[in-house]
Amino acid sequence: MRTEYGLGRLPSPVDRRDYLMADAVRELEKVTLPRPVKRWHSDRVLNQKLTPHCVGFAWAGWGIATPVEDKWTDCMGHSIYRECKVLDREPGAENGSTVRSGARVMARRGRIKTYFFASSVDEALDYVARFGPVVFGSGWTASMFKPSMFSHIIVPRGEYVGGHAYDIEGVDSKYALIKNSWGTDWKYSDGGYARISIADLKSIFADGGEACAATERALPIGGTDATTA
DSSP states (O other), X not given: XXXXXOOOEEOOOOOTTSEEHHHHHHHHHXXXXXXOOSBOOOSOOOBOTTSSOHHHHHHHHHHHSTTTOOOOOHHHHHHHHHHHHHHTTOTTOXXXXXXXXXXXXXXXXXXXXXXXXXSSHHHHHHHHHHTOOEEEEEEEEXXXXXXXXXXXXXXXXXXXXXXXXXXXXXXXXXEEEEEOSBOTTOTTSBTTEEEEEHHHHHHHHHTTOEEEEEESSOOOOOSOOTTTO
């Protein structure tokens, strides 16, 4: 199926060395007083266009959002993706990459110290509500390209068309807020943003989804160093 927008997320293979978000949160709670928020903010929405570079753009978008607030542009999204493909041992390939490869690139560049994966949507959204955005990777269906016109809600129905990576920057009692990487003119979105019900997010997470976040400081939670994992 041809689409108007780029996709490109590949599932991260299971790796028992990954840090777990629950362990990271326990360490963060020792040194950081969480300030609950409903939404983190970005001063721009990036645009991968038709490229399969969504993993690079999701991590660049993570850096743009508060509380980090980098001043990155589309060039950084493309650059992260290209380095992902070097790690994937497919330099120059245009076939997508994994959320883990994106995190490893961020660590190798010294942009983050520790990255970690959520075991559930509830765990990921609790992190969003207290500490910061999360990079989410999941399958994408035909209906998800077009949010509802007025409520900007996407619903995962219809034909599976590929994998996608994006940022979750907010949460309330029923919905998670997605920042996509298809520019501010993504049709029927709210300036590049859309909402998805927590129930639907749990459904696509259960079907091979993943949620990853990171810190700029090293956390003493065991496992392997983020630059080599």
